[in-house]
Amino acid sequence: MVVLRIRNSHKRKCVFVCLCVAVFFMYRYLGLPRGGQRIIRKFGLSANSTQFTLERQPFRILGGSIHYFRVPRAYWRDRLMKMKACGLNTLTTFVPWNLHQPQRGVFDFRTQLDLEAYIRLAAELGLWVILRPGPYISSELDLGGLPSWLLQDGSMRLRTTYPGFTEAVDMYFDKLIPNMVPLQYKKGGPIIAVQLENEYGSFAKDEHYMHFIKEALQSRGISELLLTSDSHNTLKSGGVDGAIRTLKLQKVNQRDIQDLNVIQPNRPTMVMDYRTGWYDVWGNLHHVLPPEDMVSTVREILRRGMSVNLYMFHGGSSFGFMSGGLAEPSYKAFVPSYDYDAPLSEAGEYTQKYYLLRDLHSQFNSKFNNTYTVDVNGAPCMTLFLTSEGTNSPEMPVLQHKEAYEPAITYQHLSLWDALSFTEGPFKSVKPVNMENLPVNNRNGQSYGYTLYETTITSGGILKSGDNVKDRALVFVNRSYIGLFMYQHTELAVPDAKGQRTLSLLVENCGRVHRGQDLDKQRKGLVGDILLNNIPLQDFMIYSLEMKPSFIDSLYQASWKTLPETPSFPSFFMGQLFAYGYPSDTFVKLPGWEKGVVFINGINLGCYWSIGPQQTLYLPGPFLNSGINQIIVFEEQEGDYKIIFEDTPDLGMAADIQ
Numbered sequence: 001m002v003v004l005r006i007r008n009s010h011k012r013k014c015v016f017v018c019l020c021v022a023v024f025f026m027y028r029y030l031g032l033p034r035g036g037q038r039i040i041r042k043f044g045l046s047a048n049s050t051q052f053t054l055e056r057q058p059f060r061i062l063g064g065s066i067h068y069f070r071v072p073r074a075y076w077r078d079r080l081m082k083m084k085a086c087g088l089n090t091l092t093t094f095v096p097w098n099l100h101q102p103q104r105g106v107f108d109f110r111t112q113l114d115l116e117a118y119i120r121l122a123a124e125l126g127l128w129v130i131l132r133p134g135p136y137i138s139s140e141l142d143l144g145g146l147p148s149w150l151l152q153d154g155s156m157r158l159r160t161t162y163p164g165f166t167e168a169v170d171m172y173f174d175k176l177i178p179n180m181v182p183l184q185y186k187k188g189g190p191i192i193a194v195q196l197e198n199e200y201g202s203f204a205k206d207e208h209y210m211h212f213i214k215e216a217l218q219s220r221g222i223s224e225l226l227l228t229s230d231s232h233n234t235l236k237s238g239g240v241d242g243a244i245r246t247l248k249l250q251k252v253n254q255r256d257i258q259d260l261n262v263i264q265p266n267r268p269t270m271v272m273d274y275r276t277g278w279y280d281v282w283g284n285l286h287h288v289l290p291p292e293d294m295v296s297t298v299r300e301i302l303r304r305g306m307s308v309n310l311y312m313f314h315g316g317s318s319f320g321f322m323s324g325g326l327a328e329p330s331y332k333a334f335v336p337s338y339d340y341d342a343p344l345s346e347a348g349e350y351t352q353k354y355y356l357l358r359d360l361h362s363q364f365n366s367k368f369n370n371t372y373t374v375d376v377n378g379a380p381c382m383t384l385f386l387t388s389e390g391t392n393s394p395e396m397p398v399l400q401h402k403e404a405y406e407p408a409i410t411y412q413h414l415s416l417w418d419a420l421s422f423t424e425g426p427f428k429s430v431k432p433v434n435m436e437n438l439p440v441n442n443r444n445g446q447s448y449g450y451t452l453y454e455t456t457i458t459s460g461g462i463l464k465s466g467d468n469v470k471d472r473a474l475v476f477v478n479r480s481y482i483g484l485f486m487y488q489h490t491e492l493a494v495p496d497a498k499g500q501r502t503l504s505l506l507v508e509n510c511g512r513v514h515r516g517q518d519l520d521k522q523r524k525g526l527v528g529d530i531l532l533n534n535i536p537l538q539d540f541m542i543y544s545l546e547m548k549p550s551f552i553d554s555l556y557q558a559s560w561k562t563l564p565e566t567p568s569f570p571s572f573f574m575g576q577l578f579a580y581g582y583p584s585d586t587f588v589k590l591p592g593w594e595k596g597v598v599f600i601n602g603i604n605l606g607c608y609w610s611i612g613p614q615q616t617l618y619l620p621g622p623f624l625n626s627g628i629n630q631i632i633v634f635e636e637q638e639g640d641y642k643i644i645f646e647d648t649p650d651l652g653m654a655a656d657i658q
Contacts, residue, residue: 198229202231291356323607408576440544454505576628592639594610605618
């Protein structure tokens with residue numbers, strides 16, 4: 001120890017200030033977090049042997065996925081602290097291109113989408129980060145996270161080196177990656193690795209594509225370890241030289257691991273996506289994975305010396321129209337809940353899986369002591385903890401209160417037809433125009449929601465949609481409902497009558513599929529002709545009903561009517577929720593309603609549908625105001641006019657994952 005004896009008080013103050021500045025410099029620029037875990041960055045995550053190393057010391061990734069865009073920003077800290085308390089040391093997150101660039105040249109990295117703030121928060125809490133920037137990410141999102149305006153190009157070939165796609169990727173990465181570069185490990189940040197694309201082996205339409213993605217990231221300053229992630233049978237076609245291959249799996253299979261080791265000998269083995277549960281689709285059951293099955297698989301992964309990332313550790317919610325669809329064996333839309341039967345529930349509650357994992361990680365960590373002394377220019381310095389191994393897990397954060405508020409009675413009613421004056425349009429077209437090619441959103445097309453197509457007919461007969469309705473269409477004659485078009489229902493009888501009548505088709509985009517070979521074909525709305533007595537209908541008036549916040553806000557200026565005894569459908573219904581004091585989380589339930597969308601204070605919570613499995617929508621407390629909260633429900637066909645709030649979720653009848 002060096003002792004400074006400075007008699008002059010002024011000099012003592014100066015020295016003290018200088019020392020404070022020096023300490024601040026070390027924390028801010030040499031990467032020392034407030035928790036005191038690391039001090040200098042020389043050697044990042046490496047995969048040059050059968051074990052990962054960080055600062056040339058053995059390092060085990062105990063990771064978990066939490067997506068910032070699926071968690072209210074007010075709860076980011078809570079969810080990450082719960083991750084840390086479970087014994088994990090690494091956060092992984094996808095980056096959704098479609099949310100960050102909703103239009104060409106328009107980018108959003110603010111508030112809920114402030115990725116930089118999310119990563120800095122992870123660093124503050126002592127978590128490393130594996131970044132998964134895509135551009136394609138899958139993740140059960142609409143079009144796998146790709147922006148729908150890409151599909152305005154009729155020749156578009158997504159996930160290839162087609163110039164229209166690579167130019168768009170370059171534009172996106174030019175904005176995203178420079179903000180990520182300073183957050184890399186060797187620059188003092190928490191990002192220790194970056195994943196290239198996602199599951200490209202199952203697509204693999206262009207042998208040059210993964211090289212393009214790798215070069216696109218590295219040329220913009222990404223210098224940490226690169227990874228790819230695929231299922232065992234697509235590992236070869238999904239990899240690229242210079243990136244470590246990792247596995248996706250639900251069960252440990254010796255052959256899968258052997259296949260990886262044959263393709264990639266003398267390298268670490270990592271399960272990049274160990275699936276802790278599964279997603280749900282409308283019209284099916286709620287999928288669950290028994291806790292004992294999950295923990296036994298994780299225990300086996302750790303016993304084998306492999307690194308692991310839990311997908312998901314906390315799923316959260318796909319608020320609004322974020323959810324995509326499933327293509328095979330037949331089209332199904334994903335529900336808004338992304339609970340995923342994960343260790344941390346949709347609303348951040350501890351589950352049996354969480355407690356079992358915490359206990360397992362505690363046992364595992366107690367066997368290791370991953371500490372060593374860091375030398376700065378050859379001089380002894382301080383002890384560095386690379387992982388949570390050898391340290392006690394932090395205390396588990398206290399859970400937020402859940403509230404069963406008094407039911408809200410809808411007291412006002414606005415017909416869809418009366419709301420059309422607040423839409424963008426109408427637009428005239430001889431033939432139907434798909435959503436993506438509508439002249440809305442600065443000519444970037446419509447991404448989500450509904451589109452109304454109206455034309456004039458002079459006779460009855462057989463109306464045929466073929467395969468041209470994507471995905472559902474309510475059909476009306478003179479605004480009276482006559483039937484439904486879906487994938488399985490492509491013919492309707494139109495009643496005979498004299499004179500001209502208005503035929504209306506309200507088409508819903510239920511979600512573009514999130515994966516598969518036909519991503520290029522995921523255009524929505526009416527994508528071709530509708531035939532009446534085998535003659536194509538023409539001369540349409542088209543209304544865009546994307547139901548963005550600006551549209552919902554504008555409805556407050558509409559001429560709402562007192563709820564009649566027999567209201568018309570489709571319609572908007574307005575009610576109020578009273579939340580006195582500090583608002584708590586709650587769950588919205590709509591028994592007696594058929595299908596529609598719920599908005600709270602202008603925020604789109606997501607779709608509901610009586611066919612289930614999901615029966616409640618998660619409503620986070622931060623979305624509520626103290627006092628009066630406005631609720632608007634868009635209902636397509638049938639309403640009970642009462643909105644229930646419960647203190648527990650209902651995700652439907654459960655079935656074990658096979």
